[in-house]
Structures are given as structure tokens and as C-alpha cells.
Amino acid sequence: MVVIKGALLFLVVCAAARAASAGDGPLPNGHFEDTPDRSQMDGSVVTGENAIPQWKTTGHVEYIESGQKEGDMILTVPEGSHAVRLGEDGSIHQQLYVTPGAQYSVTFSAARTCAQYEKLTVSVVPGDASDEISIQTVYTSSGWDSYCWAFLATDGVMTLTIHNPVHEDDPACGPMIDSVAIKTLYPPQATGDNLLRNGDFEQGPYIAPGSPFGVLVPQRDETHISPISGWMIMSYTKVVKYVDSPHYAVPQGSYAVELVAGGEAALVQEVDTVPGSACRLEFSVGDAGNGCVAGEEQPMRVQASTAGGSKTVVHRSDGNGGGTTRALLEFTASESRTKVVLSGSSYHTKSDSSGTRCGPVVDDASLVCVPPAPARRLLR
Structure with missing residues (x-):
């Protein structure tokens, strides 16, 4: 009986830890600071789909260290020391434990690494919530911009995917991703005093406490x-x-x-x-x-x-x-x-x-x- 109780307690603790991934803030290993299994790497290229802790990867994905040289370019990282780069058909995936019927916003940082037009597709499954986000225009001097995207949870467990849909001559060419976070939205209702919903803009995407760029x-x-x-x-x-x-x-x-x-x-x-x-x-x-x-x-x-x-x-x-x-x-x-x-x-x-x-x-x-x-x- 003690063993059974202990096992049940273990399962409850694990379930609570997993569900916590939907709390406001960075996703587990959302900053990519937990390093990959080097046996599933070829240089900076990720060869094993489960190499990066908490993430699954598909296509051409690289694990980038800040200061890494790429041709004549020095790759920098906005927070911490690591990020990922999504090359040809490159995607990162993570399961989200969410509340069905609730609205969520996902925030992530992105930077271009190639001169060509670059964009990202962000989606969750199950469901058909999917959008392309252009990252061609750079709005900050650092080269890194934070973007957000929102969805309605249709299931208790959903998979978030950030994908590079652009095909280039160089299969490694593509945007870098860092600082992936989530936030629950609580949409306010209109009132007789204000027909505009969220007129004060207090309900919006997650902004990291130390991020100066919005x-x-x-x-x-x-x-x-x-x-x-x-x-x-x-x-x-x-x-x-x-x-x-x-x-x-x-x-x-x-x-x-x-x-x-x-x-x-x-x-x-x-x-x-x-x-x-x-x-x-x-x-x-x-x-x-x-x-x-x-x-x-x-x-x-x-x-x-x-x-x-x-x-x-x-x-x-x-x-x-x-x-x-x-x-x-x-x-x-x-x-x-x-x-x-x-x-x-x-x-x-x-x-x-x-x-x-x-x-x-x-x-x-x-x-x-x-x-x-x-x-x-x-x-x-």
C-alpha cells in the first residue's frame, strides 16, 4: 500500500509539473539553455529529433551558441547563450498543457540570418490554428524582434510548432528563434461605460520582465x-x-x-x-x-x-x-x-x-x- 501511495503521489507531482508548462512565462527550455545530447548532433546541426531537451525537431535545425561565426556573420543571442536556427523545412515542436476554451498568446524572439525574404509559420494541433508571420522588416537595432501569436485551446494537450516554410539554395539558411513563452488571455467584455473591449490594452501578450524591446x-x-x-x-x-x-x-x-x-x-x-x-x-x-x-x-x-x-x-x-x-x-x-x-x-x-x-x-x-x-x- 505504501508503494502504491508513493506511486500515486509521484504521478500527481509529475502531472502538476507538466501542466505548469501552460503558466505565464517561458516554456520549459524556452530559452534553449538546456544543451542537446551531443551524440545527436553533427557540429551545430541537430540530427536527433529529441536531442534538445523539452523540444522535438524536424527538418534542418541548428543549435546556435552566441558569438558563433557563420561566414562573415557573427550570430548573437538576445537572452542567455543559445538559440536555434530553422533551416530548410526546419521546425521545433513542444506539447502545451492548456485549458480547453481558454485563449493563449505565444511570444518568441526571431532574427534573420539571410538576405532573402524570411517568414515563419506558427501553429497548434489539434485544430487548424496556423498563420504565417513575416520577419523581413527589422524593427530594432539588435536585429532581434519579439513576435506574438494567439490561439484558442480546443483540447487539453496541444502541440505548438514554429516552422520555416521558405526554401533557399543554402539549406542552413533561415531565422533564429529564442525566448519562447506563453500567456493566458482573459478577454474583457464591453460595458455601458466603455463599448470598447480592452480599451486600456491591459490584456496582451507576454513581455519578458527584462526585455526592453516590447x-x-x-x-x-x-x-x-x-x-x-x-x-x-x-x-x-x-x-x-x-x-x-x-x-x-x-x-x-x-x-x-x-x-x-x-x-x-x-x-x-x-x-x-x-x-x-x-x-x-x-x-x-x-x-x-x-x-x-x-x-x-x-x-x-x-x-x-x-x-x-x-x-x-x-x-x-x-x-x-x-x-x-x-x-x-x-x-x-x-x-x-x-x-x-x-x-x-x-x-x-x-x-x-x-x-x-x-x-x-x-x-x-x-x-x-x-x-x-x-x-x-x-x-x-
Whole structure:
């Protein structure tokens, strides 16, 4: 009996440890610092599919050490000393223990190593959640950008895959991956005080506590789960950046969104409205305090638009995060669904000559609509 109890306790402990992989934070060996079994390696090339602890690999995958030389290029790693590179048909896979019906966001860092067009496919199975993410544009001077992707859990155990779908002349050519993490999303609901869901942007992807670069959020439409709950990101290949208050100037709360792609990416949300309602859209515009200077000649501009009107907000920035412009757009709802769009209008780069893209920060958005008198009586 003691042996049975001990065995049961062991199973419970193991199950709890496995389930912990779905907690907010890095996945087990998400930084790839647990080194592979060298007997399943050929130089830096992974030859055994289970060589890297906690991960399964397929295709051409390399285990990279920071400072490793690749031709004329020195490969660097953003956190720790190791990363992986996905070459021809290269993929990494890890099982996730999740709650069916819950939403999750996956964050990972990626860096290009080749001059050609590079992209990644991120997916989970079972289910058909899968998307391609372009990593062609580099948004930081380090060459490493953090990206995020979100999904709805349809099963208690799902397999996450990050795959390089691009075929190059050199089979080793492909992006490096590091710092893979997960976060549970708790999408807020609209209220009478604010028809916008997650107008304060407090529900978003995981940002590592020590990461100073924020997280890039690629295109997400209404058919996908968004890493920024409630908000679609409309674009072809560009992104918005999710930023936190420890590293950026945030107008309110702990998180905001930096519009780093000019007019090529927009935040979009559709809400239920009563036709004829008098609506009041408000939001804050500031600078991220990251050296993004925008003066008289080229100030930051944020365009807010709905079917009932538009508003251009001008914000002049010294790059130090000082000052916030509060914007107001009043309009009359004409449909039962109203689309709110927030976008930048021009490109900006940091003043340190690094070429790092930056832009205005938007936060604390609210939409309040008062139905016309007959509708108010019907609503009672």
C-alpha cells in the first residue's frame, strides 16, 4: 500500500509539473539553455529529433551558441547563450498543457540570418490554428524582434510548432528563434461605460520582465484570436508594438500600443451600436520615451476614424515620454455595428541614428454611445 501511495503521489507531482508548462512565462527550455545530447548532433546541426531537451525537431535545425561565426556573420543571442536556427523545412515542436476554451498568446524572439525574404509559420494541433508571420522588416537595432501569436485551446494537450516554410539554395539558411513563452488571455467584455473591449490594452501578450524591446503584433483579423484582446490588427506585412511601463512611457496603466508602421498597420475594433446614437470616442496619444523625436516639421499623427467621422491627432514629441494628448471624436452611429480604427500616418525612427522604427503610443481608449430617446425607451 505504501508503494502504491508513493506511486500515486509521484504521478500527481509529475502531472502538476507538466501542466505548469501552460503558466505565464517561458516554456520549459524556452530559452534553449538546456544543451542537446551531443551524440545527436553533427557540429551545430541537430540530427536527433529529441536531442534538445523539452523540444522535438524536424527538418534542418541548428543549435546556435552566441558569438558563433557563420561566414562573415557573427550570430548573437538576445537572452542567455543559445538559440536555434530553422533551416530548410526546419521546425521545433513542444506539447502545451492548456485549458480547453481558454485563449493563449505565444511570444518568441526571431532574427534573420539571410538576405532573402524570411517568414515563419506558427501553429497548434489539434485544430487548424496556423498563420504565417513575416520577419523581413527589422524593427530594432539588435536585429532581434519579439513576435506574438494567439490561439484558442480546443483540447487539453496541444502541440505548438514554429516552422520555416521558405526554401533557399543554402539549406542552413533561415531565422533564429529564442525566448519562447506563453500567456493566458482573459478577454474583457464591453460595458455601458466603455463599448470598447480592452480599451486600456491591459490584456496582451507576454513581455519578458527584462526585455526592453516590447512585442510586435502581426496582422490579425476577425477570424483569428488576437494577442491584444478585443483588437484586430489590419495590415499586410507590418505590425504594431505592444509595450510595457517598465521600459516605455505609457499614458495609463501598465501597457499600451506603439504604432511603429506609420499608416501601414491599424488597430481596429467593431462594437454594437444603436443607429442614431450620439457617440464619444476618446483616447490618449503620447511618445514612448524611447528617443522618438517628432517636432514641428514631422509631428506624430494618429488618425481615428469611424463610419460617422474622423479625427487627426497631432502630437509633438521630444522623445522623453513627456506629455500626453487626449483626443476626442464625436459622431452619430449610423449602423448597428460601428468600426473604430486607430492608425499612424507617417514613419518615424529613433534619434540615435540606429534606424530603429518608432511611433506614437495610443492608450486609454473609450467609446460611449447614448441612444436616441425612442431607443432608450425601448431598451428599458
